[in-house]
Amino acid sequence: MLKRLFASLLLMFTAGVALAEQPLIPAPPQLAASAYLLIDAHTGQVLVEHNADKQVPPASLTKMMTAYIVSEEIEKGSIKETDLVPISEKAWKKGGSKMFVKVGDKVPVIDLMRGVIIQSGNDASIALAEFVSGSEEVFAEVMNQQAEMLGMTDTNFKNATGWPAEGHMTTARDLATLARALIRDHPEHYKIYSEKYFSYAGINQPNRNRLLWRDSAIDGIKTGHTEEAGFCLVASAQKRGMRLISVVLGTESDDKRAAESQKLLAYGFRYYQTHKVYSADDVLQSERIWGGKEPQVGIAVERDVFVTIPRGGEESIKADLIIDGELEAPIKKGEPVGKVVVTLDGETVADVRAVAAEEVEQAGFFKRMWDALKRFVMSFFQ
Structure with missing residues (x-):
């Protein structure tokens, strides 16, 4: 019984x-973005969403999964932060954003992690993929297996960088799931996402997440941009015991993705709270x-x-x-x-x-x- x-x-x-009567909450802001989502990182509760399940190309937001898998491998003991990674010609020749490693260099895993997270280096992403799985193609299979384990049901990865490829797609909801896993499962490596600069080979590059300079509560996470994807940003901030994760996809500019993300986060902190x-x-x-x-x-x-x-x-x-x-x-x-x-x-x-x-x-x-x-x-x- x-x-x-x-x-x-x-x-x-x-x-x-x-x-007792519930507090009044105004309608959420309408963003100039093709898709967006705001969740409470502790509970997973969705506070705002628009086209959250629409499949879109993730651009360099892909590198969140690349970094997550490397963190997993370090935690399992398969690799170490101090391991030296040989740089292949494929990694060196890749276009787009770079860490500026060179063929034949041997770079510590943790430096390449910073190259991926802070500098959004395509070269660093491929180097790590090859080191972990032998090739970027096999690493992409691992990425999809990990996505399935995390419950990212509408995601398919074709590479470790986010370079445009047919079928390389995800959703705002799946990216929020991944962001939550990054914060929850690897808090020490998550701290890298808040670092504003990283210097390698005498080249000092800033973190592309503008919000790190605008609000001290914001400590991540990752930007992305291609012509097809538009300007994208997954952000996270913590105030008064509450952590929020915002996903803003398909805006028209770098400044717009930051401004629209700020609107979402400000709304969440103003009208909601995490209660234990x-x-x-x-x-x-x-x-x-x-x-x-x-x-x-x-x-x-x-x-x-x-x-x-x-x-x-x-x-x-x-x-x-x-x-x-x-x-x-x-x-x-x-x-x-x-x-x-x-x-x-x-x-x-x-x-x-x-x-x-x-x-x-x-x-x-x-x-x-x-x-x-x-x-x-x-x-x-x-």
């Missing part, structure tokens, strides 16, 4: 207060456990629970703890026992597994028999 238990006291709200409902170590309540050495077990959530809400709208949050029937010992710490459903004005905004907060061992024979008898008697009164 499912037991529904209301956790509103833990949220310090009452059912009456939960009916529970921490993973919060014991929500204690629940009866049968046949155990202890009569009760604490219930917690398996991870921190964040929700995106209108600024000032905490009073409209409600949380329900649903236990999957009666609990029996033995039970291990972290074992699933139900779920916590968080709603905002009746709409589900988070659904997280509830788990045992501690281990409870099975009791001895006589204690188990006594509990079994009590359960049998109590069943007649349910």
Whole structure:
């Protein structure tokens, strides 16, 4: 039998207060861009979207995936930041934006990462692709495998640079998914995206993301441009415990992609907030456990629970703890026992597994028999 238990006291709200009037939020800005998206990086909640699932060429935004895969390889121990990468003729000859490596150079992986992220170097991207997978073509296959693993369902990569190629496509939604993974999975390498300059071979180049100079809260991520893609920018900023990710595609100029991104981010920070409902170590309540050495077990959530809400709208949050029937010992710490459903004005905004907060061992024979008898008697009164 499912037991529904209301956790509103833990949220310090009452059912009456939960009916409070919601703050008013104006319509989001309309941008001069072919597609755009704004999400909360903590929760993944979409705040603004337009043509977010339209497939478009990503240009150098592709290099976000190139850098992500290199970070993955470093984390796995397959390569090291200090490994020296030989520069091939193919990498050296590639046109477009460059780090200005030369054939025969041996460049540390971490320097090439900066060349990809800060200088948007096509040469650095190809060099890393060849070092990781043997060729850029094989690396593109790895990129697509990684995209599938991340849930980027409308993306297909043909190369490591974003150089125009038939079928090389993605969407604003998939790029936001990738940006979220960059920030979440590789925070140390993500710091590179906020660096304003990188110098190699005596050539000092600025980061192409203009927003890094306009707002100290902005710490990434990547620009892109081709004639077909237009001017594009994936940006991220953090204020007051909230991190937003914006994706702006197909604008008419470098300045426009920055200005339109600022509009999205300003709107999100002005009218929304990230609210932490529970921490993973919060014991929500204690629940009866049968046949155990202890009569009760604490219930917690398996991870921190964040929700995106209108600024000032905490009073409209409600949380329900649903236990999957009666609990029996033995039970291990972290074992699933139900779920916590968080709603905002009746709409589900988070659904997280509830788990045992501690281990409870099975009791001895006589204690188990006594509990079994009590359960049998109590069943007649349910």
